[in-house]
Amino acid sequence: MEEDQFDIDYNPFKKDVRVLLGIDLDQYKPAQMKRRIRSFILKYKCETLVEFVSRLRSTPNVLLDFKDFLTINVTEFFRNPERFLDLQVNILPSLISEARKQGRPLRIWSAGCSNGSEAYTMAIIMEDSFPGQDYSITATDIDETVMKLASEGDFREIDIKNLSQELLLKHFDKNPEEQRWKIKSRLKRNVKFLRNNLLEDPFTKGFDLILCRNVVIYFTEEAKDVLYKKFFDALTVGGVLFIGGTETILNSKQVGFTRHSNLFYYK
Numbered sequence: 001m002e003e004d005q006f007d008i009d010y011n012p013f014k015k016d017v018r019v020l021l022g023i024d025l026d027q028y029k030p031a032q033m034k035r036r037i038r039s040f041i042l043k044y045k046c047e048t049l050v051e052f053v054s055r056l057r058s059t060p061n062v063l064l065d066f067k068d069f070l071t072i073n074v075t076e077f078f079r080n081p082e083r084f085l086d087l088q089v090n091i092l093p094s095l096i097s098e099a100r101k102q103g104r105p106l107r108i109w110s111a112g113c114s115n116g117s118e119a120y121t122m123a124i125i126m127e128d129s130f131p132g133q134d135y136s137i138t139a140t141d142i143d144e145t146v147m148k149l150a151s152e153g154d155f156r157e158i159d160i161k162n163l164s165q166e167l168l169l170k171h172f173d174k175n176p177e178e179q180r181w182k183i184k185s186r187l188k189r190n191v192k193f194l195r196n197n198l199l200e201d202p203f204t205k206g207f208d209l210i211l212c213r214n215v216v217i218y219f220t221e222e223a224k225d226v227l228y229k230k231f232f233d234a235l236t237v238g239g240v241l242f243i244g245g246t247e248t249i250l251n252s253k254q255v256g257f258t259r260h261s262n263l264f265y266y267k
């Protein structure tokens with residue numbers, strides 16, 4: 001009985017969430033999303049979605065918490081380090097040489113960048129492994145709260161756990177009292193943060209490398225299809241899409257991609 005009511009309430013709930021947060025739950029897998037929301041509302045002792053919506057409307061902190069819950073901001077520097085090594089050794093050199101041939105900077109996009117760890121990881125790789133190479137990094141996310149953190153470049157110990165002492169000392173200033181690490185401005189200068197909803201907004205074109213990792217987990221297959229086509233169009237010919245460790249693009253050939261290895265797809 002309670003389950004039925006939840007299902008009935010879910011449609012109007014999606015409309016409310018769209019108005020309150022600008023997030024379209026139709027593009028997220030319904031079974032997983034419902035299961036997650038069902039347990040989330042218990043945290044606020046709500047038994048129905050109707051009750052929960054009125055909490056969302058009346059309490060800004062609950063709304064913020066729900067947005068954080070929906071967007072899942074978990075990230076870290078060099079997430080799956082071996083993949084970044086693969087990128088650095090096997091993928092970036094040819095992308096860079098093509099950009100050089102065309103006499104332009106290498107253009108990178110971190111799509112769904114969370115607090116910026118991924119975008120700054122790319123900046124570290126570019127500075128340390130390809131010094132002197134011109135590059136720009138665009139980093140986008142739907143969530144303005146994390147975007148603000150990202151542009152401040154202020155990190156907790158847990159975010160930087162994959163970084164060696166050498167990299168930490170080179171690229172960060174430590175705030176010893178708060179155990180926080182602030183990224184040096186030299187690394188920030190080529191990184192630009194912008195808000196973008198991957199499911200709705202138009203994309204800029206001309207990227208050599210797009211990273212979209214651990215973002216699409218809850219998107220429906222239809223939403224992913226549309227997204228991967230949009231990424232394809234946003235890449236330069238020969239450009240690469242780098243996806244998350246547990247992800248795969250089912251119809252990559254139809255979209256036009258050539259698969260290099262598990263996580264890298266060439267246009």
Ligand SMILES: C[S@@+](CC[C@H](N)C(=O)[O-])C[C@H]1O[C@@H](n2cnc3c(N)ncnc32)[C@H](O)[C@@H]1O
Pocket residue numbers: 071072073074075076079111112113114115118140141142143146196197198199212213214215244
């Ligand atoms: C788990 S984090 C992944 C961060 C980073 N890419 C990584 O792999 O470590 C997922 C990010 O995707 C963002 N996101 C979720 N849905 C989005 C959408 N429709 N458009 C843009 N960003 C979205 C979330 O706000 C969150 O910051």
